[in-house]
Amino acid sequence: MAGKKPSESSVESRYVLMPGHANPQGTAFGGVIMAWIDMIASMAAQRHCGKEVVTANIDSLSFKKPIRVGDHVVLKSCVNYAGRSSMEVGVRVIREDPYSAEQSIATTAHLTFVALGENKRPVGVAEILPETEDEKRRYGNAKLRVAARKELLRKMS
Ligand SMILES: CC(C)(COP(=O)(O)OP(=O)(O)OC[C@H]1O[C@@H](n2cnc3c(N)ncnc32)[C@H](O)[C@@H]1OP(=O)(O)O)[C@@H](O)C(=O)NCCC(=O)NCCS
Structure with missing residues (x-):
């Protein structure tokens, strides 16, 4: 299977x-942001593998800054790393900011998706081919997180 660049x-x-996305304080309700994430x-994972995907894990989720009613919310996702099926x-x-267009990072997250074949079992995906310095850094960090998670599971079982 040919590899794919994160930008693809x-x-x-x-x-x-x-207002319907907010909590009583007028800032974003975390559950809404989590659903958008x-x-x-999942769309990035699906575009990478061209198959059905399921969320297997949310590895990290950090709410760094509040988002207020009326703010514009920009979400960006890209595949950092691909294993065999994950x-x-x-x-x-x-x-x-809706008037000045000033931006700040409000939330970051890392999620793991698994590609499923027609039998609904995990199936192989294309490898990821990082190109830019940022993509290579994200690839390296993701590889460390995958290894750390597997080591933790091994120690706990
Ligand atoms: C995700 C799921 C398909 C994995 O099935 P499984 O029988 O454990 O599959 P395997 O043991 O063969 O693992 C397949 C891959 O998933 C990865 N994986 C499985 N569980 C994982 C977890 N909790 N976190 C991260 N990765 C996980 C494995 O590391 C493996 O990766 P690799 O192929 O890249 O090496 C299964 O656990 C499942 O269906 N979970 C429910 C998903 C769901 O309902 N999500 C919410 C709605 S979309």
Whole structure:
């Protein structure tokens, strides 16, 4: 299977944070942001492997800055690393001021998706071919996280 560059499957989308997405304090409700993250990450994984995917794990989720009602919300996802059937996808959620367009990173997450074949069992995916310095750094860090998770599971079992 031919390898693919992260840029071939990366996805970007935008929302406006509406009152229905907020908590009583007028800032984003975490569950809404998590749903948007899962959605955009699964799209990148699907575009990478061209198959059905399921979320296997959310490795990290950091809410760094609040997003307020009326803010523009920019989500970016790309596949950082691919194993045999699993793919680690990184997501950045950026809060953008609707008037000045000033941006700051509000949330980051790393998720693992597994590609499924027609029998609904894990199936092989293309390897990832990082090109830019950022992609190579993300690839290296993702590889460390995958190894650390496997080591933890081994120690706990
Ligand atoms: C994800 C799932 C298909 C894995 O099935 P499995 O029988 O454990 O598969 P395997 O042991 O063969 O592992 C397949 C791959 O998944 C990875 N994997 C399995 N569980 C994982 C977990 N909790 N976290 C990260 N990776 C995981 C394995 O490391 C392996 O990766 P590799 O092929 O790249 O080496 C299965 O656990 C499942 O269906 N989970 C429920 C998914 C779901 O309902 N998600 C929510 C809605 S989408």
